Each structure stands twice: as structure tokens, then as C-alpha cells.
Amino acid sequence: MINLFEYNWQVRDEWLNWCETIPEEELFKRRVGGVNSFHFTLFHIIEVEYSWIRAIQEKQDVPINYKDYPSMESLQSLSKDCRLEIASFFVDNPTFDGNKQIQPEWEKTSFSIQDILHHVIVHEVHHIGQLSIWAREIGVEPISASFIDRDMREVSDYLE
């Protein structure tokens, strides 16, 4: 399952780099469907993953304020910082009790760790699919979503 995080992280980095080639006004423009804009979607992906993985670790939720990340550069840093903590957790815990129940602070019920990991994985893939439509709408080729044919970095590579 961790391979799917590695996939998501690589695709996310490619989109963050892709954004550097796009005029800023396109990145912040509010679009139809999805969550607002290219910029907000990437923020949302990072924030949701971080919150749920902190919940799995039974750490207190640390709300991330969108207004603190007004540029693509600050979003790149946020992604790296959050991922460093998550990668450390994955490397330190190569196996999970997937059935263990977790109740995040913002939820009224509990969920198994396995369900939470699945939730976080599909959450990112789903929103990245949305970015690919918006990319074509502004006439630019989107990042490939293919899982195969990738030279995938491993979770431990993200500790560096």
C-alpha cells in the first residue's frame, strides 16, 4: 500500500513543478468543480493527507491555514515539510495494525487505519484527475497519471 503513497508523492511533485510553468493567474483562478483552483487543490491534498496521518499517529491535529501558503513556492515547502514527517512515520513503522480503530478529532466515528490509508490514497488520485481536466481546459498537457513506467522513489528517499 505504501507504493501508492510513493506514486502520489511523485505525481504531486510533478504537478507542483508543472505549476511553475503556468501563469500565476491560471493557478489561482476559481474553476468549475473540484476544489476551487489548481493552487487550492494541491493545498487541500497536502493538508488532508497530513491531518489523517497525524491522526493515525494519535498526534494532536495541527490545522494548516490556507492563507499562510499564498504562493506555489510556499506550497512546495509545505508539501516537503508534511511529507518528511509522514515518511519518517512510515519508515519507523514498516508494519501497521491495519484493524486498529482511530477517531480523528474532526470526526464523530472511528475508522480502521487501513481504511484511513485507502481514503488518503484515493483522495489524492481523485483530485489529481480533476487537475488533468483543468490543464487541458487551459490548453496545456497534464502530468501523466500512469502508475507503471515510473522510476518510483521510495518512501525512505523522502527523508533526505
Next chain:
Amino acid sequence: MINLFEYNWQVRDEWLNWCETIPEEELFKRRVGGVNSFHFTLFHIIEVEYSWIRAIQEKQDVPINYKDYPSMESLQSLSKDCRLEIASFFVDNPTFDGNKQIQPEWEKTSFSIQDILHHVIVHEVHHIGQLSIWAREIGVEPISASFIDRDMREVSDYLE
């Protein structure tokens, strides 16, 4: 990992049912990005999953001709027929040698079974994300992509 197929199949069924509430011309209209239309995207998801899972079973590829599925009803049937074969395979093979290498007829290199399963999973989630944008563009609420809060059917339920 099979949970992610169960998730995809449930979400796909919800989209196929959603399509029944949408005027046919919207379902077949060629749209920007993604793969052509609502109808073609759902066909493509079904066909790609079926081809790869047949490859894992080392069965001969059976090309599925888009022209043979000109309606939503025929697509519903195709999805059910393909899924019955895939569900049977999963139920009969509760564990895989994920490292076993498979070379599908249409590829020049081989891939591990694990990578193929991951590929098929993210392929569907990605394209479903695209449908959700198009749904909003025609002013209709899309199917929820949330993994949690679902009463998930199991693979064996699809044998009935």
C-alpha cells in the same frame, strides 16, 4: 489492496446509475480533457481493468470493441460481465505472488502483478475524478469519491 477494487466497483456502479438520470446527449458529448465523454470514460475504465486482469491470469487478450456498446445499458452489462470474471479470479486466488512478472500482449516489457494491480486501481480513480469535473460543468452534483463512510460490498458479493 482488493478493498480498492471494491471501492472502485461501488463508485463505478454509482456513476453508471447516475448516468441514467442525465440526458443522453450529455453522456455522449465530446468534452475537453480526459477520454472523450462520460460514456467513453466508463467504457475505457471497464476495458482497461478487464485487459490487465486477464493478463495477470495469463489469458489471451480479448479486445472489446467500443462500437458494440452504444448505450448506457450495454455498458452496464459489459461492466457486470467483466467484473464477474474478475471477481471469480480474486475469490479463487485470495493471495498473489505480487512479484511475478507479467508481459501483456500489448506491452513491450513486463510488470509485476503488484504494479499492475496498483496501475488498474489508480487508473479508475483518476478517470472518475475527471467525470466529477464534467458533472459540475453540466450543473449536476457528482458521485462522492470518499472511501470512508461507505457500506462497501465485498468482492464475493459480485459473484451473485
